[in-house]
Amino acid sequence: MLSCKDVTQLLSESMDTSLPIGKRVGVRFHLLICKFCARYERQLALIRETVRHLVAAEETAGGTLGEPLSEEAKERIRRSLRNP
Amino acid sequence: MAKPANPDPSEWVDRYGDYLFRYAMLRLRDRSAAEDLVQETFLSALSARDSFSGNSSESTWLVGILKHKIADHFRRQAREAPLADNDLREHPDPSSFDGSGHWTSGPTDWGGNPADLYREKKFLDQFTECLSGLSPNHANAFTLREIEGADTGEICKVLNVSETNLWVILHRARMQLRRCLETHWFKKSTGKGS
Numbered sequence: 242m243l244s245c246k247d248v249t250q251l252l253s254e255s256m257d258t259s260l261p262i263g264k265r266v267g268v269r270f271h272l273l274i275c276k277f278c279a280r281y282e283r284q285l286a287l288i289r290e291t292v293r294h295l296v297a298a299e300e301t302a303g304g305t306l307g308e309p310l311s312e313e314a315k316e317r318i319r320r321s322l323r324n325p
Numbered sequence: 326m327a328k329p330a331n332p333d334p335s336e337w338v339d340r341y342g343d344y345l346f347r348y349a350m351l352r353l354r355d356r357s358a359a360e361d362l363v364q365e366t367f368l369s370a371l372s373a374r375d376s377f378s379g380n381s382s383e384s385t386w387l388v389g390i391l392k393h394k395i396a397d398h399f400r401r402q403a404r405e406a407p408l409a410d411n412d413l414r415e416h417p418d419p420s421s422f423d424g425s426g427h428w429t430s431g432p433t434d435w436g437g438n439p440a441d442l443y444r445e446k447k448f449l450d451q452f453t454e455c456l457s458g459l460s461p462n463h464a465n466a467f468t469l470r471e472i473e474g475a476d477t478g479e480i481c482k483v484l485n486v487s488e489t490n491l492w493v494i495l496h497r498a499r500m501q502l503r504r505c506l507e508t509h510w511f512k513k514s515t516g517k518g519s
Contacts, residue, residue: 244426246416253496257470257477258488277431284432284503287439291452292471294443299348306449310338310346314360319338321364325371 243267248278252285334371341387348388352395352468354457362398366391392473396483399465403484408462413490417497418504432503435511448510455505459498466491467498 243251248271251264260268272279298306310318345366349359369390370377377386416422423429442448456464462484469480481491 245428246422246426249500250496253499254492257492257495277428280432284435285499288499288502289471290439291443295351295449296472299351307347307350309343310363315338315342318364318367322334322367322371325368
């Protein structure tokens with residue numbers, strides 16, 4: 242019988258590799274009866290989706306999230322490119 | 326026939342500097358390291374510009390160079406501060422479970438519609454702040470897996486860990502991120518409205 246602690250570890254593992262069938266069934270069964278673990282699974286999915294969104298935002302619109310390169314750093318880099 | 330593009334280094338900083346810097350910042354969470362890698366990227370590109378084929382865009386070519394530099398940076402960090410045994414032994418969120426492995430209080434209901442969350446810049450800022458709060462090994466593993474989309478075999482090579490340990494590290498990273506978001510975003514924003 243899997244504990245909630247086991248299930249949280251297996252839920253994470255299932256995002257990185259495919260679990261053996263026995264464990265997969267054990268987790269699915271546990272999620273049917275445990276609302277906290279089911280919630281945990283949804284929250285991990287939300288974390289993954291958030292990252293996807295961050296990466297997508299970077300590619301569209303040139304990415305405006307976060308600060309730009311400072312003027313000082315730009316000047317420093319320009320100089321190093323002139324005298325490599 | 327497409328004429329090979331001619332890279333123009335004098336315009337690189339203005340054209341791609343901000344983009345490459347933000348790209349590096351999301352992955353490294355460290356301003357001076359990100360600035361250094363952007364600089365190194367341009368310098369490598371400068372010495373290799375004859376090999377630029379023009380088959381890809383200039384920005385894709387530069388990002389490709391930066392990606393390698395980021396992986397090198399992670400490799401270096403993993404060498405300098407390898408994973409300690411107790412990184413793996415201690416549970417990252419020990420108060421969450423009782424002695425028999427059941428939730429003590431359980432994750433709270435985050436409510437709302439996730440699609441609305443992604444549009445909130447402040448939520449994304451909080452997320453990157455939580456990611457910065459992880460130990461470098463945890464944050465780097467999470468970054469390679471989730472941001473770069475690398476498979477676990479590649480990540481094990483970069484971070485020099487076994488696959489079993491990597492699964493534990495990723496589990497811990499996710500658990501800590503979840504806890505951080507719950508504490509700093511969802512508990513605070515209860516009743517704030519969408």
